[in-house]
Amino acid sequence: MIRAEYGIYKDAEIGTNAAHDAIGVVNLYGKYMFYSTGDFSFSANLGLKWFNPKNFWILSAEKRDELSAVNVYMIPVALTGSYVAADWIGLHLRLGYTFSTVDGALSEGDALAEGGVGGHEVFLQPALTMYPLEGVAVILGAQLPVYSGVYVNTYAETEVYPGVVAGGKVKEFQKLDVKEMNTLYLAVQLCWGSLNLRLTATKGLRFFNEHIKTVLPGAEVFWRF
Amino acid sequence: MFRDHLMNSAPAATVAFFLFFLSACPVHTDWNGTRKITDYTAYTLNEGEARAGVGVVGTG
Numbered sequence: 088m089i090r091a092e093y094g095i096y097k098d099a100e101i102g103t104n105a106a107h108d109a110i111g112v113v114n115l116y117g118k119y120m121f122y123s124t125g126d127f128s129f130s131a132n133l134g135l136k137w138f139n140p141k142n143f144w145i146l147s148a149e150k151r152d153e154l155s156a157v158n159v160y161m162i163p164v165a166l167t168g169s170y171v172a173a174d175w176i177g178l179h180l181r182l183g184y185t186f187s188t189v190d191g192a193l194s195e196g197d198a199l200a201e202g203g204v205g206g207h208e209v210f211l212q213p214a215l216t217m218y219p220l221e222g223v224a225v226i227l228g229a230q231l232p233v234y235s236g237v238y239v240n241t242y243a244e245t246e247v248y249p250g251v252v253a254g255g256k257v258k259e260f261q262k263l264d265v266k267e268m269n270t271l272y273l274a275v276q277l278c279w280g281s282l283n284l285r286l287t288a289t290k291g292l293r294f295f296n297e298h299i300k301t302v303l304p305g306a307e308v309f310w311r312f
Numbered sequence: 313m314f315r316d317h318l319m320n321s322a323p324a325a326t327v328a329f330f331l332f333f334l335s336a337c338p339v340h341t342d343w344n345g346t347r348k349i350t351d352y353t354a355y356t357l358n359e360g361e362a363r364a365g366v367g368v369v370g371t372g
Contacts, residue, residue, distance in 0.1 A: 088367045092350070094357035100350070102363075120356050130354040169354035179353045214352035228352055278347070289369060309365020311347070311357070 090309055098123070098130075111142035116163070128169045132183070136161040161187040165212075175219065179228075181212035206237035206260075226274040226285075230293070232265035268293055281312045 089109070092102030098120040107114050116134035123129070140146060140154035165183035172178055188205040214228035238260055274287040287305035291298055348355040350363070357363055 090363065090365050090367070092357060092363040094359045094361040097359045098356050099359075100356040106366075118350075118356050120354055123354075128354040130356065167354040177353065181352070212352065216349055216353065224349060226349065226352060276349070283365070285367070287369065292369070303369050305367065305369030307365055307367025309363055309367070311361060311363045 088307065090307075107136075110145055112136060112138040118167075126171050130167045130169075132163070132165040132167060132181075134161075134163040136163075158190040159187070160190065161185060167212075175217060177216040179212075179214040179216065181214075183210050183212065184208070185210075206235065208232060208236075209234040222278045224276040224278070226272075226276065228272055228274075230270040232268050232293075235263040235265045235268075236260055237263060268298055281310050283307075283309050283311065285309070 089105035090102065091105050092100055094100045099117070101115065101117045103115050114134065114136040116132065118130050118132045120128055120130040137158065137160050139158050141151045143151065146154075163183060163185040165181050167179065167181040169177055169179045185208045187207075210233055211231045212228065213231070214226060217225040217227075219225060268291070270289065270291045270293055272287055272289040274285050276283055276285040285307045287307070288302050289305055290302045291300060292303055293299075350357055
């Protein structure tokens with residue numbers, strides 16, 4: 088992850104993960120805090136991720152050519168509320184929805200065509216931020232998928248006449264079981280002026296529809312200037 | 313007696329009391345001033361402020 092974010096206007100920021108951009112997954116997000124009383128704040132988030140496999144340089148040249156007519160889009164939107172319970176603790180809740188789709192022709196045998204891609208996901212992200220000491224923050228949070236469904240290509244057969252069976256691929260919407268897909272994290276952030284170090288322990292990190300059950304350590308160094 | 317009262321209270325009331333008690337504790341930090349944490353929260357960077365960094369293993 089290579090984070091780059093900028094406050095473009097009062098209460099508005101844009102950002103991107105440059106590490107994804109570098110491998111051909113163009114991504115941009117914006118956030119606008121539309122209401123704030125001091126104790127309560129609410130923001131709207133909108134993002135766009137796009138990739139065309141022809142730019143996905145980690146794939147082989149042959150595979151890139153084969154999939155070059157395909158565009159994959161993801162559009163995450165969210166509403167986030169924050170409440171300053173006290174000067175040392177904040178409660179936050181994000182309700183998000185991600186729409187993903189594929190535009191373009193998929194040829195027979197493609198991984199994307201076989202596996203299916205595109206769908207809808209609704210998720211909740213509660214977080215608790217605590218500031219026990221000057222320059223120290225503790226963040227406890229979770230990512231909880233509430234609903235998830237994808238379009239998959241399946242093969243269906245019908246007996247049109249006695250003894251004559253016709254079959255073909257159909258696009259089918261399938262609801263996914265996401266009960267066990269929760270991600271929990273605990274982070275400690277240390278701040279020295281503009282320099283920040285965040286150490287994270289993440290349990291249940293999700294990678295598409297896979298779930299890593301072991302606790303993973305993580306670290307991030309960033310500057311705010 | 314006070315302990316009994318706490319033990320017999322509804323959990324929400326106990327949590328509220330706990331938060332009220334701790335909110336009175338002085339904490340020396342400016343985190344809730346101009347340097348609020350912006351990810352996971354509704355807050356944004358200030359106008360003209362930038363944030364840049366590198367990390368491994370996030371939370372998705």
